[in-house]
Amino acid sequence: MEETDSDGARQTQDRINAYWNYRSETYDGDGGHAIQNEEKRPVWLNTLRGLLTPAPADVLDVGTGTGFLALLLAELGHRVTGVDLSEGMLTKARQKAARLGAAAVPSTFRVGDAVDPPLPPASVDVVISRHVLWTLHDPVRAIRNWRRLVRPGGRIIAIDGLWRLRTHQPTVPVPLPGAEATADTVKAPAPWRAAWNEHYGAVGSELPLFATEEIEPSMAAFRDAGFPDAQLSRLAEIERIEQESTPDRAPATPRFVISAQVHA
Numbered sequence: 001m002e003e004t005d006s007d008g009a010r011q012t013q014d015r016i017n018a019y020w021n022y023r024s025e026t027y028d029g030d031g032g033h034a035i036q037n038e039e040k041r042p043v044w045l046n047t048l049r050g051l052l053t054p055a056p057a058d059v060l061d062v063g064t065g066t067g068f069l070a071l072l073l074a075e076l077g078h079r080v081t082g083v084d085l086s087e088g089m090l091t092k093a094r095q096k097a098a099r100l101g102a103a104a105v106p107s108t109f110r111v112g113d114a115v116d117p118p119l120p121p122a123s124v125d126v127v128i129s130r131h132v133l134w135t136l137h138d139p140v141r142a143i144r145n146w147r148r149l150v151r152p153g154g155r156i157i158a159i160d161g162l163w164r165l166r167t168h169q170p171t172v173p174v175p176l177p178g179a180e181a182t183a184d185t186v187k188a189p190a191p192w193r194a195a196w197n198e199h200y201g202a203v204g205s206e207l208p209l210f211a212t213e214e215i216e217p218s219m220a221a222f223r224d225a226g227f228p229d230a231q232l233s234r235l236a237e238i239e240r241i242e243q244e245s246t247p248d249r250a251p252a253t254p255r256f257v258i259s260a261q262v263h264a
């Protein structure tokens, strides 16, 4: 029988969507989210070239947000669909695609749940995500569903970081539920901090990978979803360039990619 979300999971997701709708207005302006300088573009393009087979492939970018990966992958010549549950983030992605014109074709953006994407089985070569695993209410179910969408020989690629490492917090740290405020917390909160606290403060404990300080739980999610051979790599070059745009995060947030092949 097909699994469906419980009321609790739906309420959790509603909170998450509300946060990202609010955050969509400022998301690309913050260091580490968008390509803000031309040094970053070739580094990301090279990283993606190394992770995917040569273009063109059919790629699904789950939790595409403002289309960061989707638009770079389109630039590499892949046929990309980006899905997200935040209309606000999707609007920004479509606006960016329109500004890029031909370079962003073929990319399409539509509403869709990363946990259960609205695509037919075996319809893509790659399911990819960036900075999404940590916010999923059921990452194992999501990865199982991604597997169904990928044609034999294709890949699942999940890029993420250890955002809640206590030793790597920005000067205005993201507080964990129940964490005590510090002098830095109250010094200069980012404008979006109140919305973050309101929404993720309420649901963070429902998300299995939200507060993890290790990569292992993400690897375990892949194993539990049927990928005992999932491969882990650190993204050292991405850590370097992204830290330059987020100097308040020192040392650099560990960033990693998990890649799993779908066998016939």
Ligand SMILES: C[S@@+](CC[C@H](N)C(=O)[O-])C[C@H]1O[C@@H](n2cnc3c(N)ncnc32)[C@H](O)[C@@H]1O
Pocket (backbone or CB within 6 Å): 013, 016, 017, 020, 033, 062, 063, 064, 065, 066, 067, 068, 069, 083, 084, 085, 086, 089, 112, 113, 114, 115, 129, 130, 131, 132, 135, 136
């Ligand atoms: C940190 S942002 C990352 C956006 C983008 N992937 C990037 O690399 O910039 C997380 C994104 O995941 C989306 N998201 C969270 N849960 C989702 C779900 N269940 N289905 C689809 N999108 C989801 C949010 O709306 C948000 O756009």
